[in-house]
C-alpha cells in the first residue's frame with residue numbers, strides 16, 4: 307500500500323514535469339528584454355540596453371524604430387501612453403496622446419441636419435489630431451534618458467536608409483489598404499507600389515526628418531522646417547492643424563491608476579486613456595468569483611468576465627474623457643463598493659441585457675491600429691508603452707516629403723452622443739470635441755507588481771478590445787497559471803456593452819461552449835473579429851529571469867540577452 311502511494315506520487319510528479327515540458331514558453335532572457343511588433347525594433351531597443359542604456363533610452367529607440375519598421379501603427383504622426391516602474395519602485399506615466407486642433411469644433415463631423423458624415427473623422431486631413439509622439443519621447447529623455455539622443459537615434463536613422471524587409475503579414479496589410487491610400491492622397495505614395503514579401507522598403511525621407519529631430523530635439527518636429535512643411539501639407543489637404551498647434555503641443559506626466567487584485571498591484575494608464583479605470587472596474591467586479599475553479603474560457607468564467615466588461619464599458623461611455631476638460635469620479639469608479647453594487651444584478655442564469663443597463667450612478671464629490679511594446683532593462687526598470695495612429699496607417703494621409711502617415715485619432719472623440727465610432731464605442735458629453743482637448747483612448751499599458759516586486763509588463767493594440775485583451779492575459783497568468791507566451795496566445799473574447807454580443811476569435815472556441823452561451827441567452831459573434839488584440843508582454847519568472855510573450859497574431863518578436 308505504502309509503495310503504491312509512493313508510485314502514484316512519482317507518476318504525478320512525472321505528469322507534472324511532462325506537463326511543463328509541453329508548455330509553450332516564450333524567449334527567456336537573464337538580463338533584459340524588449341518585446342515589440344517588429345524584430346528590427348526589438349533588436350534596436352535591445353542593442354541600446356546592451357550598450358548600457360536604460361529602459362527609457364531603449365523605449366525611445368524602440369518607439370522611433372517602430373515608426374520606421376512598422377508604419378501600420380508605429381509613428382511620428384500619432385501619439386501614445388507609457389507607464390513605468392523603476393527598480394526602486396517609483397511609478398509614473400506619461401500621456402503623449404494627440405489633441406484636437408485649436409480650430410476644432412464640437413460638431414465638425416456633422417452635416418447640416420446633425421448626422422455624422424461618414425469617413426470625415428477617419429480618412430484624410432480633417433481626421434488628424436495634433437501628433438504627440440515626438441514630444442513624448444523628448445519629455446521622457448529629459449527626465450530619465452542616460453544616453454545622448456543622437457546615440458539613441460543613430461541605429462533608427464540607419465534602418466530608415468537601409469530599409470525594412472516586407473513580411474507576408476505586411477504585404478497583406480499594404481494590399482488591403484491600397485485603395486484607401488489612393489482615395490486619400492492626391493499623389494501616388496510609396497505604399498501604392500506592388501510590394502511583395504522579402505522586398506525591402508527604404509525610407510530616406512523619414513530618415514531626413516529623424517535627422518532633424520536628432521539635431522534639434524523636439525523643435526526639429528514641432529518648429530522650423532518640419533512644422534512648416536507638416537502644417538502646410540495638412541492644410542493643403544483640407545485639414546486645420548496650424549504651426550501654432552504644433553508649437554503648443556506638450557506631453558503630460560500623469561499619475562497612473564493603481565489597484566489591487568488578490569496579491570497583485572496593478573499599475574495602468576489613467577485618463578485620457580480609459581484602460582486603467584476600465585481594467586480596475588472589471589477586475590474588481592471579477593475578484594470575488596473563483597474563476598480559476600471555473601476554468602479558462604469555461605462557460606462560467608466567460609459569463610462573469612462578460613458581465614463585468616459590459617458594466618465597465620457602459621460607464622466608460624458616460625464618465626470618461628480628457629481629465630483636463632471633464633471631472634472623472636475615478637476613486638468611486640474603481641472602488642470595491644461600487645464594483646459590488648454594479649454586479650448586484652448579475653446572475654449565472656441569464657445575461658443582463660445591455661438595453662437594460664446604463665452607466666452606474668455616482669455621487670460626484672464636487673471638487674483597425676496601434677502597437678504596444680514592453681521593455682525591462684538590466685537594472686530592473688520596466689516600461690509598458692502603447693502608441694498609435696488609430697486606424698491602420700491612421701488617416702491614410704501620407705506626407706511624402708516628411709516620410710510618415712498621419713493619425714486619424716479625431717475619430718476617438720464622440721462626434722455625436724449615441725453615434726458609434728469606428729470601434730463601435732459610444733460616447734457622451736465627457737468625450738465631445740473641443741479645441742485642444744485629448745480624445746478618450748482605450749490604451750492600457752500596464753505594469754504589475756507581486757508582493758512588492760516587478761512581476762509583469764504588458765499591453766496591446768486593438769481599439770476597444772485593448773482593455774479586455776490585457777485583462778485576459780493577466781488572468782491567464784495569474785488565475786489559470788499559464789506561461790507568458792501561452793497567456794498571450796490563448797483565444798480571446800470581448801464584450802463592450804454595445805453592441806450586445808460577445809465577440810470571439812473564430813475557430814478558437816469549441817462549438818459546445820458557444821451553444822451553451824447561446825442557450826443562456828448570450829449573442830456570440832465570431833465573424834467580425836478575426837483577431838482580438840496583439841499582446842506583447844514580459845513576465846518575471848521565479849528565478850528572476852524574464853519570459854517574453856510576443857503575440858503570434860502578428861510579426862511580434864522578443865529580443866533579449
Ligand code: DON
Nearest residue numbers: 675676696747748767768769
Ligand atoms: O486610443 C485608442 O483607443 C485607439 N485609437 C486605439 C486604436 C487601436 O488600437 C487600433 N488597433 N487595432
